[in-house]
Amino acid sequence: MIRVMIVEDEPLIAEAHRAYIERVPGFSVHTVVHDGSGAIRTVAAASGSDVPIDLVLLDIGLPDASGLDVAAALSAIRPSPDVIAVTSARDLEIVRTAVTRGVALYLLKPFTFAAFRDKLERYREFRDALPADGNALSQYDIDRAISALRTFDERAVSPKGVAPQTLDNVSNCIRVAEGPMTAAEVAAAVGVSRVTAWRYLERLADAGVLARHTEYGRAGRPKIRYTIR
Secondary structure (H helix, E strand, O other): OEEEEEEOOOHHHHHHHHHHHHOOOOEEEEEEEOOHHHHHHHHHHHHOOOOOOOEEEEEOEOOOOEHHHHHHHHHOOOOOOEEEEEEOOOOHHHHHHHHHOOEEEEEEOOOOHHHHHHHHHHHHHHHHHOOOOOOOOOHHHHHHHHHHHOOHHHHOOOOOOOOHHHHHHHHHHHHHOOOOEOHHHHHHHHOOOHHHHHHHHHHHHHOOOEEEEEEOOOOOOOEEEEEEO
């Protein structure tokens, strides 16, 4: 069981995060704190016990400190937890700073449960990819683990005319799908027009994120379905 600490100053949002975590198998909520100093104290105390905190769901906008500074402080604790940053900030400099301060994944607000679950499942894949003996990592082990953390939006280009949230929603829809999906099916799931869904799917496919599968029927145009590569 992966133990998660929620760091969020808004109680209602914190409880929503708790409810989301409890819906994802393999994860449990260790504790909830509402400021940066409380987060650092809680992780430090847990690190000296038999049940250290594995993962911190960290809001960047805290009342007493920058979440980025808190992430840096957490990385100095041994054993240090991994961090998923939760923020509405899309500034490139903030993203770069988050990476340098130990943030493993970046979850943009607002997000759906599917997007939230996707991040947790990728984190679990990252942990599972690492061997139990952390002192014997091979290049294959490292590449496999890092690959598990990569998300659609990190590999897809987002130029003018592309709404990042819609791109996230479309990519996450394909990510959690049980099988290949058509543009019409994605449109219905995400709540956009078929043409819009098709445009974003094609952009993700051109970026090498998705694979196209063409089905030829007896009559009419061939049907294209999309899956993750």
